[in-house]
Amino acid sequence: MSTAFDPRQTPICFIFNPHSGHNRRNPYLLERTRGFIKEHQLDATVELTERPRHATDLARAAVDRGCGLIVAIGGDGTLNEVAAALVGAPAALGLIPCGSGNGLGRHLGVPDPGRGAYATLLRGRIREIDTGSVNGIPFFNAMGLGFDAEISSRFNQLTRRGLAAYVRTGLRAWASYQPNHYVIRNGQSELSTDAFIVAVANSDQYGNDCFIAPGAQVDDGLLNLTVLKRVNTFTALPLAFRLFRGSIDRSRHVARLTGSHFRIERPAAGPIHTDGEVHATGTVVDIEVRPRSLRILVPSTP
Numbered sequence: 009m010s011t012a013f014d015p016r017q018t019p020i021c022f023i024f025n026p027h028s029g030h031n032r033r034n035p036y037l038l039e040r041t042r043g044f045i046k047e048h049q050l051d052a053t054v055e056l057t058e059r060p061r062h063a064t065d066l067a068r069a070a071v072d073r074g075c076g077l078i079v080a081i082g083g084d085g086t087l088n089e090v091a092a093a094l095v096g097a098p099a100a101l102g103l104i105p106c107g108s109g110n111g112l113g114r115h116l117g118v119p120d121p122g123r124g125a126y127a128t129l130l131r132g133r134i135r136e137i138d139t140g141s142v143n144g145i146p147f148f149n150a151m152g153l154g155f156d157a158e159i160s161s162r163f164n165q166l167t168r169r170g171l172a173a174y175v176r177t178g179l180r181a182w183a184s185y186q187p188n189h190y191v192i193r194n195g196q197s198e199l200s201t202d203a204f205i206v207a208v209a210n211s212d213q214y215g216n217d218c219f220i221a222p223g224a225q226v227d228d229g230l231l232n233l234t235v236l237k238r239v240n241t242f243t244a245l246p247l248a249f250r251l252f253r254g255s256i257d258r259s260r261h262v263a264r265l266t267g268s269h270f271r272i273e274r275p276a277a278g279p280i281h282t283d284g285e286v287h288a289t290g291t292v293v294d295i296e297v298r299p300r301s302l303r304i305l306v307p308s309t310p
């Protein structure tokens with residue numbers, strides 16, 4: 009279900025992360041946003057994040073002063089921080105996606121800034137989507153354990169980004185990574201397995217059209233768990249191929265479960281990631297869905 013939305017009827021807050029990769033390289037989006045506000049005579053402010061998690065505080069303050077639309081200008085990390093303040097709130101989230109992956113934006117059909125993201129703010133519709141929570145930490149696109157968290161941690165430490173840096177870092181991490189054992193329950197079934205990656209997705213992809221949960225829907229009240237059991241010299245390339253073709257679920261090295269909650273137990277504490285941000289957690293990881301808890305502005309024609 010979706011409803012039309014007119015941004016001229018409400019105060020708007022744009023939250024710009026000058027530290028996100030694209031904005032650091034091309035700060036022109038800040039000027040473009042100010043020009044867009046002026047051109048369309050919007051009742052809007054533009055606020056810049058000054059530190060990690062600042063976007064959540066800015067978004068919360070914007071909701072409190074009555075803004076009906078809060079727009080995140082940044083990558084998946086910025087989206088996560090802004091959306092964290094909007095779960096269950098009447099205000100809607102708008103996206104100007106300019107990170108390296110943009111998983112949720114791509115799933116919802118929100119275009120890049122050069123291809124219509126600003127027009128979507130003017131002529132979009134509101135969708136109510138599910139959100140996830142892991143040990144109380146919100147996520148909106150995907151969370152993961154195992155190699156998924158390891159790679160997020162290494163990417164976050166990179167001073168230079170880009171495909172070459174990602175591939176180099178990924179290969180180095182892969183060469184030394186050992187699978188863990190996990191016991192996964194979703195209320196109906198139990199899966200006890202060694203795994204390289206355990207990912208829980210709300211949308212169907214990590215970003216960059218890399219489909220970790222083909223067929224997943226963001227408004228079905230369910231989360232989608234994918235286990236990549238074995239990733240070695242022989243399976244890595246076929247699995248990578250399937251991830252980008254959207255057929256990972258057909259591999260015999262993959263198991264999938266859907267559910268409204270999952271409990272994952274592992275032998276030792278370790279990191280998890282939520283939309284690419286890394287957190288230390290214990291041996292038990294509890295994940296649950298909050299059905300249709302976020303209002304988000306998407307293009308009116310998918």
Ligand SMILES: Nc1ncnc2c1ncn2[C@@H]1O[C@H](COP(=O)(O)OP(=O)(O)OP(=O)(O)O)[C@@H](O)[C@H]1O
Binds near residue numbers: 027084086
């Ligand atoms: N002023 C700031 N200084 C340092 N870090 C900041 C600042 N403002 C926000 N951040 C942090 O920047 C991080 C990266 O943001 P974001 O994920 O949007 O960009 P990105 O990493 O380039 O994109 P992607 O994750 O899609 O590659 C976030 O974790 C956020 O907490």
